[in-house]
Amino acid sequence: MHDWARYDCVQPRYNAIFRDIETELLPLCRDQGIGVIASPERAAKLYERACEGDDCTAGDPIGCANFGIFLHDGRGVDKDEERAKEMFEKACARDNAAACNNLGILLESGDAARTLELYRKACRLGSSGGCRNAGQDA
Numbered sequence: 001m002h003d004w005a006r007y008d009c010v011q012p013r014y015n016a017i018f019r020d021i022e023t024e025l026l027p028l029c030r031d032q033g034i035g036v037i038a039s040p041e042r043a044a045k046l047y048e049r050a051c052e053g054d055d056c057t058a059g060d061p062i063g064c065a066n067f068g069i070f071l072h073d074g075r076g077v078d079k080d081e082e083r084a085k086e087m088f089e090k091a092c093a094r095d096n097a098a099a100c101n102n103l104g105i106l107l108e109s110g111d112a113a114r115t116l117e118l119y120r121k122a123c124r125l126g127s128s129g130g131c132r133n134a135g136q137d138a
Contacts, residue, residue, distance in 0.1 A: 042075030048077075053086060061094035068099060072106070081106065092118065097125035104133060 029035070047070060050063025068087030071080045085106055091099030104118035122130025 034102035041071065041126035042076070044070045051090065059090070059094065061091040061096035061099065064088070065096045065099035065102070068102060072102075092121065095125055097122045097127035097130060100125065101127045101130040101133060102110070104130070 024107035026073045037132060038096045044067065045065035045095045051067050052062040052064075064087045068091065071084035072075050073079070077116035085103060088099040088106065090104035092103050100118045104122065107115045107118065116134060119130045120136070123134050123136050
């Protein structure tokens with residue numbers, strides 16, 4: 001038997017889109033006492049780059065929507081609700097259902113007509129939350 005070094009930690013690809021580690025890798029790490037490193041700061045930078053960068057991914061609606069969530073929650077970046085709204089607006093303009101719904105939630109106490117319009121768009125794009133918020137069947 002060889003004296004192989006044990007892993008102490010792992011930093012897998014894990015985000016809102018790539019969540020496959022939740023079913024196999026995370027339970028294994030928990031069982032074996034291996035730490036999992038998460039970096040919300042790095043994730044926020046990548047989402048921001050996907051949304052606003054000058055490369056081929058600039059304007060990516062998923063990146064904008066996810067960066068909006070990070071800004072709203074203050075996850076990996078300073079909390080900034082106004083900038084979160086801008087990110088959701090960009091993503092919604094590119095037909096991201098979740099972003100339309102999230103923007104509607106943030107605008108709920110203001111313009112009721114705009115909020116309903118956002119919820120209806122989210123619903124049309126497949127968001128069950130948008131349908132619920134618009135009072136429509138999914």
